Amino acid sequence: MLRIGLLTSGGDCQALNAAMRGVIKGLSSTRDDLEIYGFQDGYKGLIYGNAKSMTPDNFSGILTRGGTILGTSRQPFKRMRIPDENGLDKVEAMKDNYYKYKLDCLVILGGNGTHKTANLLREEGLNVITLPKTIDNDLWGTDMTFGFQSAVDIATDTIDRIHTTASSHSRVFIIEVMGHKVGHVTLQAGIAGGADIILLPEIPYDIDKIADVIERRSRAGKSFTILAVAEGAISKEDALLKKKQYKAKLAERKYPSIAYQIAVEIEEKLEKEVRVTVPGHTQRGGSPCAYDRVLASRVGAAAAQLILNKDYGYMIAIRNGETQKVPLEEVAGKLKYVDPNCKMIQEAKLMGISFGD
Secondary structure (H helix, E strand, O other): OEEEEEEEOOOOOOOHHHHHHHHHHHHHOOOOOEEEEEEOOOHHHHHHOOEEEEOHHHHOOOOOOOOOOOOOOOOOHHHOOOOOOOOOOHHHHHHHHHHHOOOOEEEEEEOHHHHHHHHHHHHOOOOEEEEEEOOOOOEOOOOOOEOHHHHHHHHHHHHHHHHHHHHHHOOEEEEEEOOOOOOHHHHHHHHHOOOOEEEOOOOOEOHHHHHHHHHHHHHOOOOOEEEEEEOOOOEHHHHOOOHHHHHHHHHHOOOOOHHHHHHHHHHHHHOOOEEEEOOHHHHHOOOOOHHHHHHHHHHHHHHHHHHHOOOOOEEEEEEOOEEEEEEHHHHOOOEOOOOOOOHHHHHHHHOOOEOOO
């Protein structure tokens, strides 16, 4: 008997279901003695033993379905060693439930925080395989994460649609794209959508340089300007602050987000009308794009192969277009940032795109 546990943790995204389907199809095509347990709402289900018995049929017809059929939740890694309100030791509870269901392997789908907890469970002696899920594409060790391309497509579509109204009304428009710490989505959607200015967390901006770009466009007869702004974009002044100082400043910020702050600053400097569009969680929702369906299916199948080989303790990565296994201890706790000097940014700047620096 091969007993597998599955859980999806952290923010939802497209292709979670496709990835789980890939795992189960890869296993059920080889083994007839498969038992599957789906833990509900991420690590919360593993902590409190909330799991349901599933069959391969439960994973049929979900390739194109967004979200996750198992539900998800955010369980911060830094609180995993802290007992819950009833004094429950979460780590011991997860281990107990792993053994209660007599699992041979736990398959975990998630992003950075999820992988830190997965590595903790590996260190505690559990057999774990992980799949790289996040719209941010910020997981170290893999070239691509599923959910990323779908999010880029949605953000790009938003920028495309804003172009028509911006040109019609001769306005400055800011589209705030998801990405607190890392700007991969904003960078690619900004280029794909023809944004004039792209602001990333990795490249602190100068508001005066942004104003200069808008003024130069106006003098050149271009009546509108499009800014693609990551929600974690930061000014050069704020980038000099210590982490605690910056957090305190954010707590006191009177604007809903950085996009609205930048909008006000531009209006004050240039006396131009600025509008803000925040696609928000639409970037996580809906059916996965074809690229993500293929990617998720591939990493799911590769995970199944590791399980069949009893080769545990790895994340399935995509490197140079091929699936590879990467040790969990190498992945956990690391982020893959946008390199400010990368070729993509150099090429974008050559085309006249400003990064506010």
